[in-house]
Amino acid sequence: MATVIDGKAVANTIRSEIADEVRLLSQKYGKVPGLAVVIVGNRKDSQSYVGMKRKACAELGIKSFDIDLPEQASEAEVIKQVHELNANPDVHGILVQLPLPKHINEDKVLTEISLEKDVDGFHPLNIGKLAMKGRDPLFLPCTPKACIELLSRSGVSIKGKKAVVVGRSNIVGLPASLLLLKEDATVTIVHSHTSQPESIIREADIVIAAARQPMMIKGKLDQTWSCSHRCWHKCC
Amino acid sequence: MATVIDGKAVANTIRSEIADEVRLLSQKYGKVPGLAVVIVGNRKDSQSYVGMKRKACAELGIKSFDIDLPEQASEAEVIKQVHELNANPDVHGILVQLPLPKHINEDKVLTEISLEKDVDGFHPLNIGKLAMKGRDPLFLPCTPKACIELLSRSGVSIKGKKAVVVGRSNIVGLPASLLLLKEDATVTIVHSHTSQPESIIREADIVIAAARQPMMIKGKLDQTWSCSHRCWHKCC
Incomplete structure (x- = not known):
């Protein structure tokens, strides 16, 4: 007999666990996790993904940093934003929504994200550690x-x-x-x-x-x- | 019918190709590739592997840098040697013979090898690039x-x-x-x-x-x- 895993129920459980953790962090240290989501352009699917991420942050008490750049933003501008987020101590994770517009080199942008904030785990150093025995990536x-x-x-x-x-x-x-x-x-x-x-x-x-x-x-x-x-x- | 690949014959072909390349480099630039092989301790199998590598270098015109450290060498001493080899412009590749004695953290030592000289390709960044589509490691x-x-x-x-x-x-x-x-x-x-x-x-x-x-x-x-x-x- 087939059994369907109820993904939404699991997600709700995890979200409530995270909300508890965030509340504890806030009470204990007066700090909450900060997540920056960078989006370039107006792709509908990307807008929708980013919207869901920001909504989830709001519900769980995670501080969301919204960076919305226009379709024509240059690679240098995107990288400049990443560097600013790297330097911001209230930002603990940086997500750059993919795909980026064609004139921007995705690998180049992703490599600029500080390893400690690469919450997507896409940096080759994180992937290498994920692949290797005895090593652990910072993020998955x-x-x-x-x-x-x-x-x-x-x-x-x-x-x-x-x-x-x-x-x-x-x-x-x-x-x-x-x-x-x-x-x-x-x-x-x-x-x-x-x-x-x-x-x-x-x-x-x-x-x-x-x-x-x-x-x-x-x-x-x-x-x-x-x-x-x-x-x-x-x-x- | 089984066919045996003659590994030694293939190796001899590759070695003769490399010897030609080294000769050309030497004629054109007055430089030859430099390979440093670091060995710590007296394990017989390691000694034998290292001996073969050094012999192959000598036969092909590759300059071999021999770093032989005693079994009791500290982790800091091994890392110091690696740093010196990183800084030496005549050394283009660094091999640290594994396994290292138990008191030395292999991952720590390997991570210290300059990426550009990691000819073993064991650095997690190289492994990550090997794993990822569209990326290429510097060495395999x-x-x-x-x-x-x-x-x-x-x-x-x-x-x-x-x-x-x-x-x-x-x-x-x-x-x-x-x-x-x-x-x-x-x-x-x-x-x-x-x-x-x-x-x-x-x-x-x-x-x-x-x-x-x-x-x-x-x-x-x-x-x-x-x-x-x-x-x-x-x-x-």
Whole structure:
């Protein structure tokens, strides 16, 4: 029988835990976490993501720093903003919403974010530490972290399981694979050059589908259960 | 039919190519590459590896800088040597022979090597760039690079193949997996927590065995061919 993980319920639990932590920090130190979200241009999806992040900050007592730059902002201007946020002691995390307009080099901008404030965990040094045994990144990319969190809070153990990650983007697929490996899963990474991906996916205990195409992977309802956050788990 | 890759023959070809390059550099710029090899203590295997590296340098015209420290050398002394080599313009690459004695933190020492001289490619920033799409590390760890080189010089294409890496050490297994992924293989990483590794390995087109245990993986002679450098390839 398929069991659906209720992602929203898990999210609400986590948010209430965070609100408690923030309240404690505020009472004890008179300080709250500060999150800067930088958005360049008017992409509707990006606006909506950023809006949700800012709303969540407001609800949890996290101070939000809103940097909205116009579509024509130059790379130098974006980097200048990042440097100012790096230097601001009330800002503890910096998110630069991707994708940036085409005339801006994303890698260059992301590399400028202070390592201690790279809450997206996309800096190559963080990814390297995520990949390596015995090293720990300062921050984990949020979607892969959410997949693991959903599995763990649903009582699904990962150790020794066959996990298949579909997609290998720097943002989801790759860090999800590295995280599953750190959790001692046997990890296979499936991508656009994989022949017969279905046969590999059918063998998996855990599938994380991060191929940017919803419903690409379908399971029989009695074999698979899926969560709302791009993460499937086959009863094994 | 099994075909054995003659690793020594490939190595001799590569060495003669490098000797030509070094000669050209010397003629054109009056400079030769400089490689510093740092060894701490008297482990026989380490001494032998280091001896081979220094001999290879001498044969190819590469200037070798030999740093031999006693077993009791402190972490601070090793790091001081690394800093001196970082500052020496005639040294272009620094290898610190692992393992270091137990009282020395290897990660700490390796992180001190200037990124531009990290010819082992073990710095987390290099590993991060190796892992990420669209990024390239300055250097690749030598054993994984050798595996890929042996396959490529033997005319074995990697793109779209099922590759299984056995082991996930920072030195061989992990970077080998990341390198195969960059070459567009469908990569599975098998390790000590994998259940029924044989069944996964039997499905592979390419197996890189880096589990620190020779002869752990055996194939029927008519199904597999193996090279001398921990790298197996099944005719598919």
